[in-house]
Amino acid sequence: MTTEVTSAAAEFARRQQSPLQRVQHQLHGRPWLSPLFLLFVAFVSFFIATPTFLTPSSMGILLQQTAVVAALAVGQTLVILTAGIDLSVGAVMVLSMMVMATLSRDDGMPGILGLAIGLLLATGAGALNGLLVTRINLPPFIVTLGTLSIFTAIALLYSGGESIQANHLPDLLNFLGQGFGIGSFRLTWGIVLVILIYAVIGFVLSQTAWGRYVYAVGDDPESARLSGVPSKRILLAVYTVAGLIYGLAAWILIGRAGAATPNAFPDANLASITAVVIGGTSLFGGRGRLVGTLIGALIVQTLQFGLSQMGVDQQWRVLATGILVIIAVAVDQWIRKVKA
Template sequence: MSTASSDAAAQFSGRQQSALQRVQNALHLYPWISPLVILILSFIAFTILNPRFATAGSMGLLIQQMAIVAALAIGQTLVILTAGIDLSVGAITVLAMMVMATLAKDGGMPGLLALIIGVGLATLAGLLNGILVTRMKLPPFIVTLGTLSIFTAIALLYSGGSSIQASHLPAFLNWLGKGFSIGGLRLTYGVLLVILLYAVVGFVLSQTAWGRHVYAVGDEPEAARLSGVPSRRVLLQVYTVAGFIYGIAAWALIGRSGAATPNAIPTANLDSITAVVIGGTSLFGGRGRLIGTLIGAIIVQTFAFGLSLAGVNQQWRLLAIGLLVIIAVSIDQWIRKVK
């Protein structure tokens, strides 16, 4: 076919698409567009409801509160891209945090060594999830539901269910809670670490062969296997890397909370999954971008923070987040029908 004929065919095909179909195609190519629109509209709405929402002080607090969920959502994104799900996010993070804090309490161990052990333990917990999924071929939902209870129990037994305040911990473990101000906007080193994690993992997903393999395993696992992708090994690596990220998030959580407590993040599982889904990553795997997850995490915290400033009680806040999740999944189902 000549170039002129190809151009004519493309033009004819374009004329056949309705405006709605063009939107559908755009969202399929760039799944982060819809959460970005929601975020912008949310900022406008909450600023109208309470002008204090848009102040530098409020934005700094929002970003600090969002950072932990955003960090956990990185690992959750990796898992969901492979068509899995991780319900043990919060339990692994709390376990790593309590191990770090208990080992380093009152000078018992140098902070750096306690951090390495805590992150290593979280990585091993992720590896265990991966082994159960890939070697024993158990559903990720069932595996992580089981390890959620196991890791939670271990954390409670190890720590005795008691909290450890920042004053009993070495400065190194508390360091990520410190920060600096830009005008009236205060940022912590923990926020900068989370941004760095997004940059590194985002680059790996978009620019490396391993990242392409992650998408391939989530999109069509059998086709990926037949094309030479080591699907089981990729899955095992995904859960292991996710565990490592949860361990880093545990360090950031100590700095953010100013303490290590077994009840630090009771809604971590729901919040991380919500951020990923709202961010445009498909629960069926194979589609999504990490930038969308970051936007989703900001949306989750924006709604919680904005509704709180507006004087809306907790029940209505939960209702709003639930509606967002249902809308996001509905949009995903619609986008997946693109031809």
């Protein structure tokens, strides 16, 4: 009897909602819907503006350009789900990349060993961020702002500011830039690795206790702690795993760029945060899905790629990205006000 009354009350409340409130409820439960619609609009708009946009070769290039942003955005998503933020993503990636390349250049060290050391270094950098957040209780923004400068300086000092071209690197480090084609549509192994990263982390977040703990810590850390969730260990693990993913992004970037340079991808931090926020992950933690992050990364790169094909200057592309971030955060704030 009680269940029937509750169901009737819920149905009555639903009928009293305005169309806008119903949209708000749908987006609260499925935050990836709005970025999916935005991606569709972007594709249609750029196709109308420049017919070469939707050609197989253009789509292959778009996916290749999206790979690095999409990989970095996975680690950034993990951190933002815990109500943190990581401003050091680009610096960790570049440091890891320069260590891989410098150790392995001109047959100095086996590629597999250089790659392993680079990945280990990136993982350690993420763990350092996590330790500063969990053990010293510093805000993630301040911690990663500081390590951004530290890791950037170390990368420049270690490499001497010198770029290393692909012909000086072992085949393993260049491998992810290779791929296979279907007509004029070409996929690289870097794209395949990104898909695997999304599949693994997506499974962990949705199907394991660790994933549920990540959401719990981001939603309400005090309640999670009182419920027996080891909040600090979860946070440390999140930053550590994020560091490993940044190291994999470094490997992808070497293959994509055909070189290792300490000045690579200066907008990595902005691009990764933009992808996550546009993808529906809340900056306040506890809500979001990796599928939204992937869509967000595609939106960021589609915007850049489409405007580039239209001949729009870089300054206007950066402006458009900034506007998208503000709109995405405003939509997130609106969705969070949904009434049960």
